[in-house]
Amino acid sequence: MDVAAADKLTSEAAAVLFYDRLFDIAPQMRAMFPDDMIEQRRKLMAMLAGVVKGLGNLEQVLPAAGALAKRHVSYGAKAEHYPVVGAALLWTLEKGLADGWTPEVADAWGTAYGTLSGYMISEAYGRSQAGE
Template identity: 70%
Template structure:
């Protein structure tokens, strides 16, 4: 990621943060709509899960400038997701759902440059997480 992309991700996330509860609800509603098979992996009461999502996104977004500092936590998160039933093919669905949610939340502030920056950020992190959880061969697929 370029420094400009990092700034775009961080600045756009700062605009979503005030509506984080609503954004998390929109995200999970959309995820369960496009990938209903993942719903059993989640608790019936999504309150804490929504908070965890936004807290994790905040840590990642704030750490993009020093990516090596957040990679150990990303690795641990990826390995925990295996135990929850996550598969490598879930990552693209989650990524597209995240981008869709950000587009809805940001409205006119969702520009092609912001979209490209978020795509790069998610791609970098998800490739790393898949590699950590399932091995390098899975990440390359």
């Protein structure tokens, strides 16, 4: 198997893990997603890749994150969903990285998600909810 295929398989597996975990801990969120999750999983992984690449330049990432947050409102997303999504994401990363999931990596990912989700909440719902 070539590297690109291995990366794709890993990416798909991570997306499946993420959504399985999300729907396990927040089954009420399942109704917000399509029955066929193939495209949704692809979008998730593409978005995560873009965020990771842009972490060194948040000014590049934030406009797209704000637009995404506003679109999520129309899908029924609420500010209180962001911590649940974060928990599912961090759990997925922990499982996927295994021994590579060190306290430092966990802290870095937690900080990055907290910063990004806080910004997205403030863009979608106003600054008052971002601090809650």
